[in-house]
Amino acid sequence: MKSLIQFLLRYHFIILFILIELTSLTLAFRNNDYQKARTVNLVQNIRGVYNAKIYSLKTYIGLREINENLAAENTRLNNIIQRAYHSDDIFFYREDDPGYKQHYYMTGATIINNKTNTQHNFITLNKGAEKGIKPGMGVISNDGIVGVVFDVSKNYATVITLLNTKLIISAKIKKNNYFGSLQWDGKSPEISVLNEIPHHVEINKGDTITTSGYSSIFPEGIMIGTVNDYIVKGGNFYKIKVSLSTDFKKIRFVNVISNLKKDEQLELEKSFPYD
Amino acid sequence: MINLLLRNTARFVVLVLLQVLLLDNIQLNAYLNPFMYVLFILLLPFETPAWLLLVSAFLMGFSIDLFEHTPGMHASATVFMAFLRPLTLKIIAPREDYETSTYPRVFYYGFVWFLKYSLILVFAHHLFLFYFEVFSFSGFFHTLGKVILSTLFSSGFIVLSQFLFYRK
Known part of the structure; x- marks a missing residue:
């Protein structure tokens, strides 16, 4: 111790x-x-x-x-x-x-030229005839419809967009399937005009407008836009302003839709006796 | 005796405040990290009992730890340094040995002696502290560089403070 x-x-x-x-x-x-x-x-x-x-x-x-x-x-x-x-x-x-x-086949393409500031706007795609793109095919983006192929070269294609007063698209109101024709009025690049909807149809602002599927170009139900405003024009028909869902000032990637049964449909419709 | 205790307590408080309020905010770059609070251990009288030396070192380091949220780190480094102090004093003792009623100051034993004294002990402290902080020998030389530069920096501060406050 x-x-x-x-x-x-x-x-x-x-x-x-x-x-x-x-x-x-x-x-x-x-x-x-x-x-x-x-x-x-x-x-x-x-x-x-x-x-x-x-x-x-x-x-x-x-x-x-x-x-x-x-x-x-x-x-x-x-x-x-x-x-x-x-x-x-x-x-x-x-x-x-x-x-x-x-029925439909899609081809992805990139926009290499884009005009939104004229009355007859068009875009140019980086794919053309070589990739199977033909005039008259529909063009859509992820947001909605873009336009219709106007002309093709070997490697490029020009597309008339919705922002072109010459392009008329068959469109319908999604909720009640009344259809009319969509044509740009050449004013704002965000707004297009839907005509020929009879005035008895009930419309609300915000209603969805889609493709009708009655043309051979686009499948049914592709988004076009929403109702922005509407007036009754000339007694019988609405003039509906449609806010386009596609922002044409910034789209870059699109899909070109080829309707694989287009020829068959047109062939059949041609034989109908109109007179 | 009471006077001595008061002075050392005051120095303790001042150094802790100086460290946590001012010096901890000085980080010139990743290498320079001055720790001046060890001055407290350096300036304790020669006759300080060994146990008191260790205990006060622990208290000093622990106070810094409280402010820096690093429990035990500074305490262990400072205790390690205090442990080396008697040995260091013996090694660098002047030929006539330390006289009674003198203190470890530049004034009594000269600039070179004090520089050696502070460099050795500060280096020991920083070596322990930085390697313990990193807690690995990966980046050995990086840490060593940090130790050496900070040692020079801290010692510089410490020696400088002697000329500023203990001119007599």
């Missing part, structure tokens, strides 16, 4: 040091998570800011490619939908049924 006390007294400095140091270290280690988190957080924050900058720069540079990929993906998915859910026919066909024929 005496020697122990002597020992303690003799080495009390080292013993005390070890005790206090152990206490401190225990404290530190018990709170190590916090310490670690703190230092790691600091580094992460600095690194995070830097990385975020670099990342945003990188994504910005890669944006074009990403968008092209997404547009291609959309086109592919749209085609699958056409194939899988097409039910216009009286009978349902299985996809692998020889009687089945896909």
